[in-house]
């Protein structure tokens with residue numbers, strides 16, 4: 585690929601109407617998925633939160649797809665704040681958020697979308713900081 589994300593084609597596919605359309609489709613599909621699996625749905629702000637799902641039905645502690653957050657029971661307020669940032673990322677990029685998220689890497693500590701959403705709120709432990717006294721360099 586060599587092209588940067590920001591060229592005219594990218595701006596077109598992430599143009600707000602298209603991106604929001606993609607996010608809406610993803611939201612509906614995920615809500616349907618959560619309902620089929622018998623989850624309990626509630627709304628927190630603009631986020632549809634579906635709890636009580638089997639653990640194989642989503643990734644990690646929970647997964648936000650469009651404006652729908654799927655989880656078993658990981659729904660503390662700080663987690664929902666984190667997931668609400670993902671909701672806005674979906675709104676910004678639409679379905680392109682899927683390949684962009686995976687391209688940003690499986691390690692949450694270096695994935696820019698997870699960093700933007702907040703690693704601690706998302707339940708990712710912060711990276712070990714430098715030992716007391718700073719780096720070991722002379």
Ligand SMILES: [Zn+2]
Pocket residue numbers: 666670697698701706
């Ligand atoms: Zn996250």
